[in-house]
Amino acid sequence: MAKPKIAYVHLSGCTGCLVSLADTYEKLLDILGAVDMVYNLTLADQRELPEGKIDISIVEGSVCLQDEHSVHLIKEAREKSGLVVALGGCAATGCVCNFCRGGQANQPQHESFVPINKLVKVDAYIPGCPPAPEVIYNFCIAAVTGDMDYLKPFMAGEVGGYHCGCDLNTKVIQNSLCMGCGTCASSCPTRAIDMEFGRPSFNNIRCVKCGACAAACPRMFLPVEQIQKKLMV
Amino acid sequence: MAFGNYKEVMALKAKDNAITGVAQDGGVVTALLCYALDQGVIDGAIVAGKSDTPWLPKPVVATTKEEIIAAAGTKYTISPNMAAIKTAVREYGLDKVALVGTPCQIYAARKMQLYPFGARHVGDKIALTIGIFCTENFSYAGLKTIIEDHCKVPVESVKKMEIGKGKFSVKAAKDVAIPIKETHKYEQDGDHVCTDLTAEFADIATGSIGTPDGWSTTFTRTTKGSDLMKKAIAAGVFETKQMSEFAAPMGLAMLEKLENGKKDKAKKHAAERQALGLYVTPGILY
Numbered sequence A: 001m002a003k004p005k006i007a008y009v010h011l012s013g014c015t016g017c018l019v020s021l022a023d024t025y026e027k028l029l030d031i032l033g034a035v036d037m038v039y040n041l042t043l044a045d046q047r048e049l050p051e052g053k054i055d056i057s058i059v060e061g062s063v064c065l066q067d068e069h070s071v072h073l074i075k076e077a078r079e080k081s082g083l084v085v086a087l088g089g090c091a092a093t094g095c096v097c098n099f100c101r102g103g104q105a106n107q108p109q110h111e112s113f114v115p116i117n118k119l120v121k122v123d124a125y126i127p128g129c130p131p132a133p134e135v136i137y138n139f140c141i142a143a144v145t146g147d148m149d150y151l152k153p154f155m156a157g158e159v160g161g162y163h164c165g166c167d168l169n170t171k172v173i174q175n176s177l178c179m180g181c182g183t184c185a186s187s188c189p190t191r192a193i194d195m196e197f198g199r200p201s202f203n204n205i206r207c208v209k210c211g212a213c214a215a216a217c218p219r220m221f222l223p224v225e226q227i228q229k230k231l232m233v
Numbered sequence B: 001m002a003f004g005n006y007k008e009v010m011a012l013k014a015k016d017n018a019i020t021g022v023a024q025d026g027g028v029v030t031a032l033l034c035y036a037l038d039q040g041v042i043d044g045a046i047v048a049g050k051s052d053t054p055w056l057p058k059p060v061v062a063t064t065k066e067e068i069i070a071a072a073g074t075k076y077t078i079s080p081n082m083a084a085i086k087t088a089v090r091e092y093g094l095d096k097v098a099l100v101g102t103p104c105q106i107y108a109a110r111k112m113q114l115y116p117f118g119a120r121h122v123g124d125k126i127a128l129t130i131g132i133f134c135t136e137n138f139s140y141a142g143l144k145t146i147i148e149d150h151c152k153v154p155v156e157s158v159k160k161m162e163i164g165k166g167k168f169s170v171k172a173a174k175d176v177a178i179p180i181k182e183t184h185k186y187e188q189d190g191d192h193v194c195t196d197l198t199a200e201f202a203d204i205a206t207g208s209i210g211t212p213d214g215w216s217t218t219f220t221r222t223t224k225g226s227d228l229m230k231k232a233i234a235a236g237v238f239e240t241k242q243m244s245e246f247a248a249p250m251g252l253a254m255l256e257k258l259e260n261g262k263k264d265k266a267k268k269h270a271a272e273r274q275a276l277g278l279y280v281t282p283g284i285l286y
């Protein structure tokens, strides 16, 4: 079987997601060995998305609507790719880019930064700011080996499209599902969540809207069969 | 299959008096953690320690036997132990962390091992999971109401609390036992869709149901759990008995009856919630 062709598309991101991918240390070689990386501006000298079909585009960063090139690039990536993956909070939820308001030199008109699903259909989301290296690694290996059971929660509707601590409110607490485990508090990169008497309390000013807490909450989805198969040995 | 996957089930009691003196039941959790720490299997454990508020637990990263023993005993209210996992790895720099928790906290740890969202280099540091059986839990205000309004003792006078034999009992200013029925309305509602009584996904799971006072019913579920337990028993950490010594209606027969009751109730509750149009966690019922 030919190795899947992967493009790493860098939009309005900080490269932290790519560093996180590299942060799998020697396991990075497993990933790079299993794929054909056809485009990655940080790592290789291919300037434009290559001609022809790409299997998977991994997208880091949000899209600046006032930057024509960015809008064009995400559209082109979508057209050429079998799957589009939003890697990291910025691509998946807008993350810190949600706070952009323009008005700064030397492009004061660069004002609206949107998660990529605002412009194109997204097949999978890997939330987090940055996403943990192990999640990226597991995702890549599952994608290459076709482990659909593992991938399913990344698809739209499960972890996809979550936005902030409020997701825990609307999906978990309001559905009377929270049992106070504290996982959300651990997952938050900005310590925006404190556990008060067994329930998460959100500091909305600290929240950067990365989507990690909701994805991590065991009451959002619970991979019982995976746990059974992969860990109970 | 009843009780989830397991390799061995047995009745255990710690031999160390310093532990049995403070432990809830057979001291399995505390004695095993101390043994694992001694052997270098773990370099710390997340347990439910004491806070400044009486009987309000606080997740604690324990790195000494003294700290582990100080956290022994059941607190019947939520201790968000998973909230301390990143602290254990980042601030304490631990490589091999044990997590003690209710079945739902064990799920959370297991999910983090497979899907470590927002948990860079954390999931792989969870070296051991010890689950404690759980029928339900209470909010702190709920627990306080049970103790002060129903048992009519000041919460700060409580030395031990216990649920068993259909009663909620406290050893406090005076010893009181009230029918468990009186406590039902204070249960945390998130528990009502929980199907796991015996911590089915822990390396080792332990609880009181099925064995006499001072003993613990203990399952080893993974190879890791089973190996550790065999070594601990060989090292003389525990007195052991076969579960078959405790015949029906006690022993595993009783545990199975209660487990089935919990699973049936959770399914019924989930169906009711779905009928109301509420979201129920995918995968939670099994």
Ligand SMILES: Cc1cc2nc3c(=O)[nH]c(=O)nc-3n(C[C@H](O)[C@H](O)[C@H](O)COP(=O)(O)OP(=O)(O)OC[C@H]3O[C@@H](n4cnc5c(N)ncnc54)[C@H](O)[C@@H]3O)c2cc1C
Pocket (backbone or CB within 6 Å): B022, B023, B024, B025, B026, B027, B028, B029, B030, B031, B047, B048, B049, B057, B071, B072, B073, B074, B075, B076, B077, B078, B079, B081, B100, B101, B102, B132, B133, B134, B135, B136, B137, B138, B163, B206, B207, B208, B209, B216
């Ligand atoms: C909310 C709750 C409900 C329970 N319900 C049942 C039940 O229905 N049937 C049954 O057989 N057993 C139940 N148990 C378990 C039982 O009470 C004992 O914890 C268990 O038998 C272990 O006893 P031990 O002597 O081995 O533990 P010990 O050596 O006393 O150690 C207990 C360990 O549990 C930790 N712990 C205490 N409270 C909490 C908490 N709230 N959350 C997380 N960790 C905690 C402590 O820090 C300590 O490490 C319940 C426990 C809890 C916390």
Ligand code: SF4
Pocket (backbone or CB within 6 Å): A163, A164, A165, A187, A188, A189, A190, A191, A192, A193, A206, A207, A208, A209, A210, A211, A212, A213, A214, B118
């Ligand atoms: S609360 Fe924390 S983890 Fe959740 S979205 Fe906000 S920053 Fe991310």
Ligand code: SF4
Pocket (backbone or CB within 6 Å): A168, A172, A173, A177, A178, A179, A180, A181, A182, A183, A184, A185, A199, A200, A216, A217, A218, A219, A220
């Ligand atoms: S992660 Fe745990 S504490 Fe946080 S919302 Fe989910 S169930 Fe509640």
Ligand code: SF4
Pocket (backbone or CB within 6 Å): A179, B102, B103, B104, B105, B134, B135, B136, B137, B188, B190, B191, B192, B194, B195, B196
């Ligand atoms: S009943 Fe279930 S959800 Fe509730 S505390 Fe116990 S294990 Fe957690």
